[in-house]
Amino acid sequence: MAHAGRKAETARELHLNRQTLYNRLARISELLGTDLDDPQTVLALSLALRARRHVT
Numbered sequence: 389m390a391h392a393g394r395k396a397e398t399a400r401e402l403h404l405n406r407q408t409l410y411n412r413l414a415r416i417s418e419l420l421g422t423d424l425d426d427p428q429t430v431l432a433l434s435l436a437l438r439a440r441r442h443v444t
Contacts, residue, residue, distance in 0.1 A: 393430070 391397040399409040417424045424430060 391401070395409055395413075396406055399406045402409065404412075413424055420433075422429050422433075424433075
């Protein structure tokens with residue numbers, strides 16, 4: 389959560405244009421069947437990814 393949802397800054401750091409980032413986020417949202425604009429969803433995914441790093 390380095391940029392706390394600020395997509396323009398995230399895109400810049402990833403060396404992507406904003407539309408490419410938006411497209412990728414939409415695809416991830418579609419695959420997961422969830423809304424990535426929902427703060428609780430983002431928190432749950434973030435915690436799950438952090439936990440996964442400690443398990444493996």
